[in-house]
Amino acid sequence: MLNRLELPESVDEVDATRWESFAPFFEELKERPLSPENARDWLADWSHLSELIWEAGALIYIKKSIDTTDKEKEQAFLDFINNVAPQAQVANQALKQRFLMLDLPDEDLALMKRDIQNEVDLFRPENVPLFTELSKLDNEYDKITGGMKAEWDGEEKNLSQLSLYLYDQDRSVRERAWKTTMSLWLGGRKEINDIYTSMLQLRRQVAENAGLSDYREYAFREKGRFDYTPEDCFVFHDAIEAVVVPAAERLYEKRRQRLALDVVRPWDTKVDTTNAPPLKPYQGQSELVRGSLRILEKVDPVLGGYFEIMARENLLDLDTRPGKALGGYCSTLALRKRPFIFMNGVGIHDNVQTLLHEAGHAFHVFETATLPLVWLRNAPMEFCEVASMSMELLAAPYLTKEHGGFYTPAEAARARIEHLEGIITFLPYMAVVDAFQHWVYTHIDEAMNPDNCDAAWEALWLRFMRGVDWTGFETERKTGWHRKPHIFSSPFYYIEYGMAQVGALQVWRNSLQNQTEAVAAYRRALSLGGTKTLPELFAAAGAEFRFDKSMLTELVALVEETIAELEQFI
Template identity: 40%
Template sequence: MGSGFITEDFDAAQWENIEPYAHDLLNRELNCSGCLETLIKDCSTLAEHISEAGTLLSIAMTCDTESEAKRQAYLDFIENAQPKLSEFGDAFNRRLADHPAVGDLPPRYDLMIKCIRTDIETFREENIPLQIEEAKLETEHSTITGAMTVEFEGEEKTFPQMALYFESTDRSIREAAWRAVVERMSQDTERLSEIYDKLIRIRHQIAVNAGFDDYRSYIFEAKHRYDYSMEDCLEFHDSIERVCVPMMHEIQGLRREALRVATLRPWDVSEKSGGGVDIHGRPPLRPFEDVEGLITGCSNVFHDMSPELGGMFDMLRERESLDLESRKGKAPGGYQANLEKTRIPFIFMNAAGTHDNLSTMLHEAGHAFHSCYSSDLELIGERNPPLEFAEVASMSMELMSHPQWSVFYSDEEARRAKLDDLEKIVCFLPWMATIDAFQHWVYANPEHTREDRSEHWLELRRRFGPKTDWSGFEELKETSWQGQLHLFQVPFYYIEYGIAQLGALQMWHYHRRDAADGLARYARAMRLGNTKPLPELFRAAGLDLGFDEEHVASLIGELSEAMAEIRA
């Protein structure tokens, strides 16, 4: 963009096309003032091309997991280009960090240089083949889970489509749907356990090679977690156990009473989200009929919040940057990806008409707005904020859009949807703590057996989990962690949701008091992209970064008040 370093479009998924530019960056003479800044700028331009090429391949694969050609193209990139890129990245980092003029760079580059020094410390050439092996196993996990469908009511259904039945007011339908799903999952339990065993071994070896005791200490460095420690995470788990778990039991006690059942079974409440069938026996919320209705409705929501947000959302639609409907062969879940060269965000999800789908859409739109607000920042590294803050953008957008939900709902339905979502925040935090605590244990004890793992999982479920009755499904309960994609695909990416949720609650509390002020705080912080350390990003919006019980209790207390207001 503008530097003249790369003037043409080229296929940046192929190493032979990248190599001449990489060679130049590693070998050009650097003896003028300002040379380093030009070097950084040019490297960023090259990284934009490569990132976009890789992202497009990954999008193509997740939109069509049945295509051998698309999977192969992505794997080629992972196997052929990625190792060379890792080596190049390390050589470039060293060239920059070791240059005598690096200390003269303006403060703008401080955070970047700090991260580069960490990357140099954690880089080991012998880890490259291990990382390829890891990426291949992750791809296999995607393929296995993408292929999971069930025959239900005479039709082949994807898992996201099955989610509709978990909200059925007919308990026998919920049970049948749940059984169909877990039966299908259990066909792959053994293979998924094998994949996880291998991933743990590989990740532990990567950490040891890089000079760390275990993968936990490695990943905290590799993820640039400068602003909170392992102990902070453990304190956060404790705070959640004391503040949220009792409240979750209360919410689920009400559910059990309202449903007039002796015990809650796994088909009465989601162990992950705390959601499920409506406790007053009302039919499931159906905010939209089809993807077109979802898009038009969201456009109205955002325009009503502010013309700026509305304009950003319409741009996504006009640029055909949305793949939203659920279909067979599409990877599960939802995500937002940045196309770094064109600087247009892409949103992927599996919409089947549920309220959860609407929440996902609002969430991913928040990520997309974050990209739009920071798209003017010059360097690729300046535009990609840490996940602990990226999720503030998305989670607070779910909450701040509450007043506009009348676009999709009657007053009564909107009240119900908001209450459900707030309850889910209380119930999700314990699940987050479960997943994070599980990973701490898994990687602190890499020699564990599958039996140990099951036992520890069950122990965490007793500590943080709902009082759901799994009788008859004990074996399944031991491996229910397998439904959590992050454990396979993005290890240790989970506490971020908890940290960000606390940030999002604070943003929402500002917005409830004064909507314009809330949105101004939002925009101000999002425009910073990744140019400031995490605590400063929080501070830019007036948010506190904390893990202690008092902080959690005060935010959840305000949330309870909001729930009482909605009920009144």
């Protein structure tokens, strides 16, 4: 073919730690004479180059997280994020402008064009150093919280180690762990306040440089929120207050009775109320994979087939090992059009839940593989989490051994109740985190004084978080915003989880009527990638993009009924 680039067919052919490996291709795409005839080829080449560089970055990240003790892998990662990624961003800016000038009439490119136009419009060179400053501050926050350690029975424990004691059946142990954790956070109070004030100053400047009235407006644009407004978020908050908060209060009251307490205190919210030992569903990756495969095949044979491909092609690294990074994720290998799942399984139910969640993200990658350009395959975040959260719910009926899963009916019921209760108690907290940030960025002068942030957080906490008695811990309560990293590192990124959960609950509701149809719609919606708007993606999945009282009333009732049914098994 005339005028096409000889691009590497695999990342193995390039040294991805050096910008020079990619620069000539970007240069060629910038200079190539364009006409209506060769515009599509040019676009396909740019897509291939983007896939190459994204897959290279993903593999470098995966290798580093699988072995954090290997200095060479760490260096490769640093080279990529410090040299390759920023240069690629600058080089891409020029290609984005070329793409917009092409003004291709194709309808399938409409949203891609909208998104790229938005990125170009929002870009200001003078904001680049401000973002560097912000990531330094974010790093300082991480250092402070990562360094929080306390003496516990003669040993030093960090925050995540201390959090395990909140599951202890002995109430005095839980109380001591909670108070120890809170004293660590209050010890960092002044430093964290100072970090946030500095962040607010920088974010105000970022918005001003972009010619926008406040940082909320900037964040909505930057996150590509074209399908909903701050007012829609407020409608969601109000609906949560009216419908979900009373349901959460009912759950806390049930908890109070089961644990035979006078009141539920902040250290009583996590412990299991059935007094049964923790679930131990599997031992080792191959058992987890076999069980999950049987479950996923019950959800849908094609989805089960995708998961089998992942097992066969070594796209799963699921067991914890010394030197592995913490956490779990699903990464996309854009060029091969394959997902990769990483996690730290130790054989508990939480690991089963995480794998089903990440499998939903992985299915998104398989379903979008036939879309011709990489940008068309990326769905908005609000919908990406519908893919994963739906899979947790769709798979839940098959957790029992009789369906190929891991549990007795009583064990499966316990796991499912915990999951469903978690959905109810999460939404009010999500509303606090989101509403707090709406207040902060539209009252930025007041918010520069951390005392006002404390007061705003406290008012929202009292509005949404009822059912737990914080008497005597008012300072701990009003400084709760310190303990939510998103507020510092990813402003406004949180309501996505709430919206996606409402979408996932609707997919699950449909599956209770007709699983085959519901899963077919789910797969169809995933296969649209980013080629449709959020309301269209939700509609394709059989859900409405609506977050009002009537929607939440129906879904909360379904969750509460299902919990009541499951309780008969335990």
